[in-house]
Amino acid sequence: MANSWWEIKILAHPSLEESIYWRLDKFGCSGTVTESKGQSALMRAYIPQSKVQLLDLAALSLWLHQDSLLAGLPQPLLRWKLIEEEDWSSSWKQHWQPTEIGDRFLIYPAWLPLPEKTDRLLLRIDPGVAFGTGTHATTQLCLESLEMRLTTGASDMVLADVGCGSGILAVGAVLLGAQKVYAVDNDPLAIQSARSNRHLNQINPSYLVINQGSITELLELAPDGVDGIVCNILAEVIAELIPQFSKLIKPQGWAILSGILLDQTQAIADTLEQNGWVVAALWKRGEWCCFQIRRAEN
Numbered sequence: 001m002a003n004s005w006w007e008i009k010i011l012a013h014p015s016l017e018e019s020i021y022w023r024l025d026k027f028g029c030s031g032t033v034t035e036s037k038g039q040s041a042l043m044r045a046y047i048p049q050s051k052v053q054l055l056d057l058a059a060l061s062l063w064l065h066q067d068s069l070l071a072g073l074p075q076p077l078l079r080w081k082l083i084e085e086e087d088w089s090s091s092w093k094q095h096w097q098p099t100e101i102g103d104r105f106l107i108y109p110a111w112l113p114l115p116e117k118t119d120r121l122l123l124r125i126d127p128g129v130a131f132g133t134g135t136h137a138t139t140q141l142c143l144e145s146l147e148m149r150l151t152t153g154a155s156d157m158v159l160a161d162v163g164c165g166s167g168i169l170a171v172g173a174v175l176l177g178a179q180k181v182y183a184v185d186n187d188p189l190a191i192q193s194a195r196s197n198r199h200l201n202q203i204n205p206s207y208l209v210i211n212q213g214s215i216t217e218l219l220e221l222a223p224d225g226v227d228g229i230v231c232n233i234l235a236e237v238i239a240e241l242i243p244q245f246s247k248l249i250k251p252q253g254w255a256i257l258s259g260i261l262l263d264q265t266q267a268i269a270d271t272l273e274q275n276g277w278v279v280a281a282l283w284k285r286g287e288w289c290c291f292q293i294r295r296a297e298n
Contacts, residue, residue: 006052006057007044016067018287096135126197137286146173162233164185165194166193229249231256235261235264239267262289280294
């Protein structure tokens with residue numbers, strides 16, 4: 001069953017949704033979706049059978065139980081089963097519907113027929129096995145922040161998406177009018193997904209360059225620097241990257257950082273200050289937050 005996936009179903013109190021997303025992301029799951037079931041949230045997540053064993057799933061169940069105890073909420077009900085790859089592909093997709101984000105975006109699953117009319121920017125996505133469907137709070141916060149940043153002067157801006165995943169943020173930046181976007185990720189499957197979504201949104205590769213790598217690759221792609229960075233990955237990785245941002249961003253540049261839990265904000269803020277950055281805004285949604293930062297004035 002080399003092409004089999006674990007389908008993980010979690011029925012939980014809605015207030016636990018963000019912490020469960022975080023756990024599933026760290027666990028390595030892909031294609032996570034949520035639907036309402038009465039007063040509860042039903043979450044589905046998928047991970048290749050080759051990546052985890054039954055003991056790993058049991059550990060995940062224990063972590064979720066502990067998280068609910070700390071929050072003072074009922075214990076989530078978790079179940080899992082093996083499904084074939086083609087079943088995984090159709091199973092989670094049927095629960096993902098078009099999503100309006102911010103004032104301008106409509107995130108639209110690639111397998112649905114195009115809407116006859118919409119006043120919003122249509123951002124079509126098929127994430128494959130990469131993170132970034134637009135349903136997660138961190139992705140939404142980043143897209144909304146990009147809307148604000150790219151309201152004026154977007155046509156002159158060159159941006160970088162670090163840890164691009166499905167490419168949803170990079171594609172969104174181009175749709176908002178960015179002159180050019182460089183997107184990188186260490187995961188070759190994410191690169192494949194991002195390039196597919198670039199094609200899906202009919203974006204010329206000269207406007208959205210997608211390569212495997214991280215800051216080093218970006219420094220080679222954009223030796224003159226970029227005007228802004230968007231980075232939606234885990235807080236621990238962001239903390240490691242912050243010292244390198246100054247090499248990449250122009251003196252008047254800015255960055256949008258998310259994937260950070262509320263209890264991680266102080267550590268990230270301290271690291272930013274130590275490296276010459278000022279927090280211009282901090283947006284929160286559930287247990288997640290998004291930093292909007294700029295270079296400190298000398």
